Amino acid sequence: DIVEALEAALSGHSPAPGTLPLDAMPEHDNHSPTPDAFMAAEAIPASRALAGQHVVITAGPTREAIDPVRYLSNHSSGKMGFALACAARDQGARVTLISGPVTLATPENITRVDVVSAVEMLEAVDAALADCDIFIGCAAVADYRLAEVAEHKLKKVSGSTGLALNLIENPDIIAAVTHRQSPPFTVGFAAETRELARHAHDKLVRKRLDLIVANDVAAPGLGFGADDNAAVLYHLDPDQPDNPATSHTLSPRAKQDLARAIIDYMLPLYCGHQSMRSPVCS
């Protein structure tokens, strides 16, 4: 009976205190698994390193209304955030997935909260942060919203040939998370079209992130909307924060596969950060 087999496999995989499944870490393995191996890996997690942890993940774009029919948005499909939610769940975490407007089905055993704008996403993040252990800000939150949203559909003004939209800055959701008194372990994303390393390192420091995942969204076949992605991970040594950031390159692969590699790479960093309070790292 496959259900019994699955339950047996799941119940037997909580790691013993003091151990971390480092041997399961695939980050130096650039081979994509075969489809069969991939499905099996989804069905039966290799470890339960995040058992008991609450992981909050934002995904997708936000939409900022111009009027009742028009909006500003971006090309984020939500696939990377949804894949991270599955990867964290497969490591035993309780996952809250806060998503902007996307066309993806809700993965099993994940609590999904749908939002539209950056302000709504911030409210949902605030509500989820009460008992959050790990926050992964994967959403492509709009940096700006309209200074004023028109109540009715804007009409073209005859005689004029242009229009100026006045935008104001949105709240910085990830900075709001890391600037709390007891911030969770926080992972950020940098989607860039050039100077990836410089922008990512700047964001890592400025936003007080524990780990940043940088990707080049201008690379053909990767990034926004695509099924594959590549990334470079950057983090500082918490004991020597003035040292240069450590970087780790993850070659192009399916987003599910990349998500698993990111979660696996994150685990020892999380335990370094959390060693005083998390039973999974004690």
Next chain:
Amino acid sequence: DIVEALEAALSGHSPAPGTLPLDAMPEHDNHSPTPDAFMAAEAIPASRALAGQHVVITAGPTREAIDPVRYLSNHSSGKMGFALACAARDQGARVTLISGPVTLATPENITRVDVVSAVEMLEAVDAALADCDIFIGCAAVADYRLAEVAEHKLKKVSGSTGLALNLIENPDIIAAVTHRQSPPFTVGFAAETRELARHAHDKLVRKRLDLIVANDVAAPGLGFGADDNAAVLYHLDPDQPDNPATSHTLSPRAKQDLARAIIDYMLPLYCGHQSMRSPVCS
């Protein structure tokens, strides 16, 4: 054999010259069909009033790039345009469906052309118009695009708290169609949040439309993204264009159902317009 039955039904339904299937017009019937009746109506068209006609339909939103990751768009889902494409096909038409970015599957036996921006949509419409008999502009084309599209992702400027986007007018696709030397029979749409009748009548005259379909996108449960819609159709009498427009109200119903009612209502108007050249109306 269901295939044989379908083929027999299809081949036997070209209307005789001089007849129009007015008895099939459902616009005074406010009852939604049951799901079974609905499927049957899709599988076996009631008539082939548009056999031999080329119908070009635009659908969905357009997206206007701000930079490589951000854009302006609107809430059009494409459902109404796709439903119209199916309704025209089911009346025997050859259909070209020019669609902005939507998440809908391509209906069978329809030629689909995918575009992103208004300028791309205009180019696709121009290419399809060579032998177009009926043009239905159902797309929610962005009125404006960015005056300049940034080559690289815009970064927040430190110290500033706002941003102004300078927009310029997009080409008016439907006016470009009706202002040709021999325009096709042209149906436009007006999605409004207030003063529906005034805006629709103004657009009917200004854009030289043969028929306009007006809907109130602020009505809850109807319009953009919803599965149901209602509409008011307006048209002028070609022989007495200074008379007030005739209006015809279609109560709320499934978009597929509304699409069929719009095509059915359009048929005698099309034949009035086309009587000199279309064999289906001779």
